[in-house]
Amino acid sequence: MKIILLDSTIEPIFWRFVEERIEEYFFFIMDYKQNPNVTRIWIAFDDVGGIQGMLLNYKNKNVHIRGSNEAVKELADYVDIRTPEITVINTQKELLSPADKEHKKEVLINRMVIHLGENLMINEHVSEILHESDREEIAALYRKADPIFWSHVQGKDVELDENHIWFGIKREDRIVSFANIWIGEEIGIIPTVATDPDFQNQGLATSLVSRSVQELFKHTTLGLIHVRAENSPAVHIYEKIGYKKIFQYSEYKTKK
Template sequence: MPLISLHDRSALAARFLADPALHLFELGDLDDTLWPNTTWYTTGGPVALLYTGGGIPVLLAFARPAEVPALEALLGELRPFLPRRFTAMLPVGAHRALAPDYGVEHRSTLLRMMLPDGPSLPEPAFEPALLTGDDAPDLRTLLAEAYPESWFDERLVLGGGYVGLRGADGRLLATAGVHVHSAAYGVAVLGNVTTRPDARGRGLARACVTALCRRLAKTTAHIGLNVRTDNAPAIHLYEQLGFTTTATFEELVVAAR
């Protein structure tokens, strides 16, 4: 089939809600604040999203194993319409469909982990506070020191998407937040979970994740996250809280040859 650009949000939502664990980001990007920055493509099977709301464009194209060949065919059709440089999240190996027009740099392999419905999360050992816009400068400082490769959108703090713990001296020691949160579509993707290096080993990140998930679970049906496969401590923490792995994919930097 020829390449088709999609514009019907309700049809996209219905498609993605059939497998929300795989399509958390796409569902979040249907929200009013992000929708204007999205372009959606298909050739009749899987859907690819090109998001241009940040700095470098991002291509998201996920599929279950049986649909990966159809997704690769879609990527092949998309090559003439893609930017010269972008980041991509794709099934492992699917980037071969972008050759020979693009060179690919592998950044990391990631797990998609999901919190089951009706989670029984314990009371956190500490009581993280909900962060507000006034906390944004301290949050930026914490992320710069403890998680310099993080991606941060201040709008998500203003929307109540971050919690944090401060020390006796007032410094922000640990935080957990969301990369995507859509009440309309009932999805949240956790992100920027980190602890200041001199405060690690005390369970502060665990408390932040637990408190945030308990807060989100009141109104959010699908809570998930991405974690690098080589981050064993984080994977262990999430498994202890009940998260289970639902997919594996690659994060890539893609540039025209």
């Protein structure tokens, strides 16, 4: 097996491969298109020139590894992956060395997808598009909804533009639940959904996910979402709308 760092000479081969596997290689596509200067991708080729796997290093912070067992092992041994975050398909995590996972916490992440026409429309609660003026309130709800996982979120971290659209449900003129979508060329994503703990179990998130999917299907035919496997209420909501789990990843993050 031969490992080559992606450059312009092998880009055509790379694009043909990943564009046929968008659901699996999404981050490889997005990061390389949007931030090529801080994205490095190593490709594992077999003896006849076929791609067997890839390793993505984004900003020397995040590593994603995909491919056959042999390719994953070869890539993990060949490239220095001592980064704050490493993601690998759960069934392949033992292919990483103990040093790769040292001082890191493992989180199981489900990747779920939905295709145009598969979504169930549930609009039991009125939602509205959120704007720049809602930035600080969105950040505050992040922190309240999950004070551990989202404790760091500040208003400046909230992206609002033509590719990042936010929907919210308000009670007494206060945002109590929100969801946002990111629209790419090949795919649409719901990065986050959050509900004030005082307003949970009322169907607010279900309505917001449903509206978010309806909006993203105005721009693309494929939707993707990532959710912690342990978050069974969220998984249930996404499945109710029509999402299906296709991969489960082990995400190793440096312990804080």
